Each structure stands twice: as C-alpha cells, then as structure tokens.
Amino acid sequence: MSRSPLPVLLPLSLLLGACTLTDASSATPVWQDEFSGTSLDTSKWSYQTGNGFTAGTDYVAGWGNNELEYYTDRASNVSVQGGTLVITARREKITGPAGRTTGTFDWTSGRIRTAGKFSRTYGKFEIRAKFPRGKGFWPAIWMLPEEPSPYASWAANGEIDIAEGWGSKPTEVAHTIHYGGVWPNNVYAGKTATYPNAGSMDQWHTYTLQWTPGKIQWLIDGQVTSEKTQWWSANKNPPSSDADLNAWPAPFDRPFYLLLNLAVGGNFDGNPDATTPDQGQMLVDYVRVYGMQTETGSAGPRPDMTYPWTPKPARPALSDGNLVYNGSFDWADTDPRVTPDTTSLSGAANSRFWTLYTSDGQVTLSNDAGDLKADVTTAGSVNYAVQVRQDGLNIESGGRYEVSFDAWAQSARPMMLKVGGGQDRGYAAYSGEQTVQIGTTKERRTVTFDMKATTDAAARLEFNLGNAGTGPVWFDNVVVRRVGTAAGARPPAADGNLLYNAAFTQDATATVPGIAGVPGTAYWTTWSNVPERLTTGVSSGVITLNVRDVDPANNWHVQLNQTEVPLTAGKSYTLTFKGKASDAREVAVVIGENGGSYARYLDGKAALGATEQTFTYTFTAPVTNPAAQFQLLGAVGAAGSSYGLSFRDFRLVQNP
Numbered sequence: 001m002s003r004s005p006l007p008v009l010l011p012l013s014l015l016l017g018a019c020t021l022t023d024a025s026s027a028t029p030v031w032q033d034e035f036s037g038t039s040l041d042t043s044k045w046s047y048q049t050g051n052g053f054t055a056g057t058d059y060v061a062g063w064g065n066n067e068l069e070y071y072t073d074r075a076s077n078v079s080v081q082g083g084t085l086v087i088t089a090r091r092e093k094i095t096g097p098a099g100r101t102t103g104t105f106d107w108t109s110g111r112i113r114t115a116g117k118f119s120r121t122y123g124k125f126e127i128r129a130k131f132p133r134g135k136g137f138w139p140a141i142w143m144l145p146e147e148p149s150p151y152a153s154w155a156a157n158g159e160i161d162i163a164e165g166w167g168s169k170p171t172e173v174a175h176t177i178h179y180g181g182v183w184p185n186n187v188y189a190g191k192t193a194t195y196p197n198a199g200s201m202d203q204w205h206t207y208t209l210q211w212t213p214g215k216i217q218w219l220i221d222g223q224v225t226s227e228k229t230q231w232w233s234a235n236k237n238p239p240s241s242d243a244d245l246n247a248w249p250a251p252f253d254r255p256f257y258l259l260l261n262l263a264v265g266g267n268f269d270g271n272p273d274a275t276t277p278d279q280g281q282m283l284v285d286y287v288r289v290y291g292m293q294t295e296t297g298s299a300g301p302r303p304d305m306t307y308p309w310t311p312k313p314a315r316p317a318l319s320d321g322n323l324v325y326n327g328s329f330d331w332a333d334t335d336p337r338v339t340p341d342t343t344s345l346s347g348a349a350n351s352r353f354w355t356l357y358t359s360d361g362q363v364t365l366s367n368d369a370g371d372l373k374a375d376v377t378t379a380g381s382v383n384y385a386v387q388v389r390q391d392g393l394n395i396e397s398g399g400r401y402e403v404s405f406d407a408w409a410q411s412a413r414p415m416m417l418k419v420g421g422g423q424d425r426g427y428a429a430y431s432g433e434q435t436v437q438i439g440t441t442k443e444r445r446t447v448t449f450d451m452k453a454t455t456d457a458a459a460r461l462e463f464n465l466g467n468a469g470t471g472p473v474w475f476d477n478v479v480v481r482r483v484g485t486a487a488g489a490r491p492p493a494a495d496g497n498l499l500y501n502a503a504f505t506q507d508a509t510a511t512v513p514g515i516a517g518v519p520g521t522a523y524w525t526t527w528s529n530v531p532e533r534l535t536t537g538v539s540s541g542v543i544t545l546n547v548r549d550v551d552p553a554n555n556w557h558v559q560l561n562q563t564e565v566p567l568t569a570g571k572s573y574t575l576t577f578k579g580k581a582s583d584a585r586e587v588a589v590v591i592g593e594n595g596g597s598y599a600r601y602l603d604g605k606a607a608l609g610a611t612e613q614t615f616t617y618t619f620t621a622p623v624t625n626p627a628a629q630f631q632l633l634g635a636v637g638a639a640g641s642s643y644g645l646s647f648r649d650f651r652l653v654q655n656p
Contacts, residue, residue: 027124027290034286035085040078045112047073048261051098051105058603059099067138068265068272070094070105078110085284087112087262089137091272100586107272111261119146119255122295125162125209126288127260131201132280135360136272137167138263139282141207143256151251152235155179155186158251160216163207166269167280168360170200173207175218175226179251180308184599185238187308187423193218193225204285212292214249214299230305240309248302260284270360270381308425314394314457317481323393324461325353327405327478329372345388348372354390361385361466368474371406375472376465383416383433385466393480395419395430395451395459400484403431403461404446406476409438413473416464417447419480421456428453432563432594438473450486452627489566489626492653498565498573499523499630502650504538527559534558534634541648547634548642556588558634563594565628565652567601567621572655575617575630581608582644585635589617591652594629601628608635608645618655 033044040047051070052061062068069089071077079086089109095102131139141162149157159178166172176190199205199221208219218226233250262282265271306312317323325337329350338352345351348365351372356365361380365388366373376386395401403419415438419431431449438445461480465473492498500506506522508514514521520538526545528534535546547558567573575591585608592600602619621628630652635643 027292029288030120030123030291031118031289032287033085034083035080035284036083037080039075039080040085040112044117045114046117047071047078048111048113049073050096051103054099061098061103062266063263065263065266065268067263068105068136069107069109069263070096070103071111071261072108073110074108077108078112083285085260087139087260087282087284089132089262089264089280089282091278107264109262109264111259111263113144113259114257115144115146116257118289119257120289121253121255122211122213122292124290124292125211125258126206126286126290127162127208128204128206128285129163130204130283130285131165132167132262132277132282133170133200133202134167134272134276134280136265136269136276137165137280138266138268139163139165139167139201140259140261140263142259143209144259145251146255146257149251149254151233151246151254152182152237154183155188156182156233156235156237156246156251157254158231158233158256160209160211160252160256161190162209162218163220164268165201167201167276168269170202171195171198173201173220173225177216177228177231177252179231179233181234181239182237185308189228189231191218191226193220196221196223196225210292211252212294213253213297214303216252230303232305232307239307242307245302249299253299258287260287267359267382270385312457315392317394321481323395323480323482324390324478325392326350328370328476329354329367330370343391345372353392354388357384357387357389359385359466363388363465371474371476373472373474374463374465376470379468379470380466383464383466383468384462387462387464387466388475389460389462390478391422391458391460393419393459393461394457395455396482397451397453397455398486399451399482400448400486401431401451401480402446402448402483403480404444405478406442407436407438407445407474408440408442409473410440410471411469412437412439413469413471414438415468415473416462418460418462418464419449420460420462421453422458422460425453425456429594430456430459442474442476448483450627452486452625490564496653497650498567498652498654499562499650503541504543504648505541523562523564525561525563527561529557542646543648545634545645546642547644550635550641550643556633560632560647562630563627565591565630566626567591567624567628568654569621569624572618572620573602573652574655575602575619575650575652576614577647577650578612578614579606579608579645579647580610580612581635581646582610584609585643585645587635587645588631588633589615590631590633591619591628592631593625594627601625606632612646 049071087110095104143160145157151157155178161176164174178188180187210217216228233246234244236244342352343355345354345365349367362378363386364375415436417434417436421428434447500523504520508522512522518536537544587606589604591602604617606615
C-alpha cells in the first residue's frame with residue numbers, strides 16, 4: 001500500500017525536547033509503525049490474549065463488557081500483509097484459559113498494545129485504518145495510562161477512546177473519554193460522530209487525536225469531529241465534593257499507551273446475528289505519533305463543570321403531583337413548559353420530554369390517536385436495547401412512590417420497568433428492575449417502591465422493551481407520584497439474624513415474595529441469565545440449586561439472593577452458613593448494593609466440596625444501606641457441564 005513517507009526518526013530523547021513547532025499540522029515525529037515488515041514488530045507491540053483479565057483476586061470475563069471473542073497471538077488473527085496490519089475476527093471454536101478454569105469460545109480475534117514499550121503524555125496520534133461492517137463487530141483504537149499511576153485505578157486514571165466503531169452503524173463512530181472516580185464511581189463523556197463526506201467505517205479514514213494540556217480534540221480525515229475540555233479525577237471513592245479532586249488536568253496529564261483491537265459482541269454493539277459475516281477484518285495502514293509545541297503550555301485554571309455531587313435544580317411536579325411531564329402524549333410543541341432543548345421522540349408527534357435510547361435494538365415510534373406506539377422491529381440482546389424513558393424526575397430520599405400507566409401490546413410480553421439514576425449515579429435502580437407483564441388489552445399497571453438512596457433531582461423513568469420479542473406496544477397516561485413515606489429498615493429477626501427465613505420454613509405470600517414454585521422460600525429469590533439452566537428445591541431446611549449447561553466464564557450466571565438487608569456504616573458484621581457441592585466448586589459470597597454500581601461490601605469466596613463445611617466471613621459496612629443485598633453466585637466450569645449446590649443455616653449478625 002502506497003503512503004507518504006515519514007521523515008527519518010531521531011532518538012526519542014532528542015525529539016521530546018525539540019517540540020518547538022507552532023501547530024499540530026507541522027508537528028515533529030516521535031514514534032511510528034508503518035507495518036512494512038512481514039510480521040508484527042514485537043519491539044513496539046505486545047499481544048493480549050484470552051477472554052478477560054485478572055483484577056486483584058477476581059477474573060473479569062469478557063473484558064468487562066461481556067465480549068465473546070478470545071484474543072490470540074496467532075497469525076490467523078494478527079498479521080502484517082503488504083504494508084498493512086490485519087486484525088481478523090473469526091467465527092470458530094477455541095478452548096483456552098478463562099481465569100481459574102478453561103472455557104470454549106465461538107470467536108477469535110486480536111488485540112495488541114504498546115504498554116511497556118511506548119507511552120506518551122500529550123501529542124498528535126494519527127492512525128489510518130479501515131473497519132469491518134457487521135452486527136457485533138467492535139473495532140477500537142484507544143489509549144490507557146501506563147502504570148504506575150498516582151490516580152489509583154480505572155477510571156480515575158483515565159481512558160481515551162480515539163475511535164470505536166459499531167459494526168451495525170457503519171456511518172457512525174464514537175469518540176470518548178472515561179474519568180472520574182474509581183469504578184464504579186466513574187463517568188464518561190463522548191460524542192457519536194458521523195463520517196465526513198458521507199463516508200462509512202469500511203472505507204479508509206485517518207483518525208487523529210490532538211491531546212494538549214486541558215484540551216483533547218478528535219479529527220477524522222483532518223476535520224475536527226469532537227473536542228473535550230472538561231473532566232476530573234478523584235482517588236476518594238466515592239468523591240463527595242470538589243475537595244476530593246486530584247489537581248487539574250488529572251487524569252489526562254500522564255503517559256498513555258496505545259491499543260488496537262477488534263472485539264466481537266458485548267455491551268457496545270450487541271452480539272452477532274444471522275446477518276454477521278463469519279469473518280471481519282480491521283486494517284491499519286500506519287500509526288504515527290508527533291509532538292506539538294502546544295503540549296508544553298499550561299492547562300490553565302480548572303474549568304467550571306458539573307459533578308455528580310453538584311446540586312441540580314428540581315423540576316416541579318405538576319398540579320396533580322405527577323412528576324412525569326406529558327404523560328398522556330398530548331402536549332403540543334407550543335406548550336409553555338417546552339424549551340428549545342426539550343427532548344422528543346423521532347417519528348412521534350406530541351412526545352416532548354421523552355427520550356429514546358437503543359443499543360442493538362430497533363423501534364419505530366408514532367403517536368397513535370393520543371397513545372405512544374412503540375413498534376419493536378429488532379428486540380436486541382439486552383432489556384435496555386430499546387428504552388423509552390423520561391429524565392428529570394425529582395425522587396426524594398425517604399419517599400414512597402407509585403408508578404402507574406396504561407399499556408397493551410399486539411402480543412402478550414414482558415417489559416422491564418425501572419426508576420433510577422443516570423450516568424452520574426451509576427444507573428442505580430431506585431425501584432429495582434421490575435418485570436411488568438403486558439397483555440393484549442388496555443390495562444392499568446402499577447408499581448410502588450421506597451426511595452432509600454440519596455435524593456436524585458434528575459432521576460429517570462425507563463420502559464425497557466428490549467430482548468423480549470418484537471411487535472407494537474402502546475402506552476398512555478403515565479404517572480409517577482409520591483404517595484407516602486418509605487418504610488424504615490426492617491428489624492432483625494427475633495434471634496438477631498439480619499437474613500429472614502434462614503431455615504427455609506416460611507412460604508411466600510402476596511406481600512412477601514419467594515422463589516416461584518418452591519415452598520419455604522419467602523424473602524429469597526434466584527436468578528439465571530438462562531432460566532432453564534437452574535432448578536431449585538428445599539428439603540429439611542436445605543436449599544439446593546441444580547445447575548446445568550454451565551456458563552464457562554461468568555459466575556453471576558446463577559444467583560441466590562436476599563434483598564432489604566439493613567447495614568449501618570462503620571459497623572462490623574459476621575456472616576456464616578453451611579454448604580457443599582456435588583463436586584469441587586468455588587462460589588462467590590457477596591453482600592452489597594442492590595442495583596446501580598452493585599458495589600460490594602463483602603466480596604468473598606467459598607470453596608465447596610462433597611463434604612458439608614461451615615463458612616465464616618467478617619466485614620465492615622462502608623456505608624449505611626437499609627436495603628443491601630446478600631448473594632451467592634454460582635460457580636464457573638466447563639461449558640455444558642452440570643453441578644449441584646446445597647446451603648443451610650444462613651446467619652448474618654451485627655457484631656458487638
């Protein structure tokens with residue numbers, strides 16, 4: 001492939017001190033790879049392999065995004081051909097290490113990085129590349145901080161995504177930065193850009209990042225497509241005020257290295273479908289890095305910006321107490337409450353104050369004689385793949401709220417309803433994730449919940465229609481209203497146990513749910529990402545979980561849960577239970593937040609064997625949470641295998 005020659009490179013130490021040019025267009029070269037050899041230059045790049053990574057003692061499968069691919073260092077996945085780097089994703093079976101076990105995966109691909117070999121603070125990063133089309137393909141050019149970092153870990157130490165492509169959206173590309181507190185108290189800011197000149201991802205484009213103190217710019221083919229000048233970093237987790245912030249412009253004032261990869265499936269573009277080709281290729285012509293004069297300047301004072309702890313003005317309720325504006329889908333655009341930035345639904349008249357989000361789902365919206373009609377044409381792989389929502393609800397701590405609406409569908413179906421927080425609240429679920437059954441005739445549906453989190457003046461009502469079939473669904477007369485005061489934290493049982501029905505002797509009732517079809521399980525629930533995978537039984541005070549067709553990568557694929565567990569900040573607690581397994585299995589033992597970030601206050605392991613053992617854990621609650629969640633997460637293992645878990649005598653008490 002022909003290309004413009006780059007000037008001969010000087011030693012890096014000389015170049016870093018010689019950046020005296022006036023602008024980015026005449027920047028000085030610092031580092032490059034023209035991919036002119038016959039294989040990857042391992043003096044510049046290293047491979048990352050597998051389907052995940054280890055964080056502390058935990059293995060994070062799917063690279064934290066539920067990705068399907070297994071990265072290899074094989075030439076069939078990463079090669080250099082005719083002056084071009086070729087990263088190939090292939091639909092093929094591969095078996096390899098996945099944390100403490102071995103898994104079998106349906107896709108292979110490649111991921112390379114310059115970590116430990118090249119990193120830089122500031123400069124112009126230019127990559128000429130071509131991305132593949134196809135549902136589920138996720139090509140990425142991005143940057144992470146070289147370790148060690150003074151800003152703790154991701155994402156307080158930052159991430160810069162130069163270009164990420166949705167295989168199903170070939171005319172769009174994402175530019176993003178991740179920053180804020182340590183996960184899960186991180187945030188991100190980004191833009192979905194459209195390719196200049198009616199271009200698409202499967203054409204050659206030059207992706208450029210110009211990074212200087214206090215400013216990050218993205219360009220495609222020389223045209224500026226996004227710019228960011230506001231971000232923050234805090235080591236305190238979670239941060240609660242400006243005083244917790246690291247000095248500006250942290251975290252984007254440290255050396256970052258480059259990564260190139262082609263992921264398959266996961267949270268970004270969803271999983272491949274029948275239209276996805278069995279092979280996709282990400283091609284890279286060159287990677288060039290330059291220094292700029294402006295990188296030596298000052299970042300200036302910290303800009304004014306909004307933080308998660310910044311008070312937001314509350315939108316007042318309507319005269320009838322409804323927090324939902326235009327819940328009957330009949331407000332005209334000329335309504336005095338409508339402002340120029342008020343959202344609306346494309347295709348649906350009289351839909352001001354409503355918003356649509358889709359990931360890998362598709363929907364056609366319209367106003368059908370005063371009702372909102374949402375015709376789901378592609379269901380997507382997750383419930384939020386099609387999400388109709390309203391933002392800006394003022395949900396106050398300590399309140400009891402009622403959500404009610406009229407709904408019906410062409411074919412009976414479920415929907416996930418949620419009242420919760422936005423990005424700056426970790427998408428917390430104040431109402432829990434409520435499954436609502438929608439029939440074929442117009443009926444009123446009602447859900448109540450207690451707000452036990454901090455007041456959120458920008459909460460969201462979500463109708464999540466994804467991953468539950470296609471066809472039209474109608475909504476009307478949507479109301480969210482405060483109806484009273486939240487109940488206080490439930491007291492301990494008579495014996496001091498904070499876990500109710502620990503002996504599995506109490507049956508579920510209309511007001512105290514349990515595991516469907518299983519007597520003696522009041523207050524307990526189970527969950528599986530594939531419901532047919534799990535069957536549950538209770539006998540003589542012992543609960544048994546029988547698991548088949550094991551997920552080889554994710555221990556959360558099977559869960560035993562109890563919610564509404566009250567904890568007090570600074571107090572010490574001890575958990576005990578007895579357990580065994582049909583064969584040696586390790587399960588996760590978790591007590592933490594129910595929703596949102598799912599922060600873990602206790603994050604333990606239990607190595608179960610054929611002989612029953614007693615397990616004991618002690619932890620201190622970092623926050624007061626009147627509605628924490630206790631969880632046992634099922635074990636991983638060989639794909640398709642089966643096992644059984646048995647437990648009894650659960651006890652959680654506050655220590656003296």
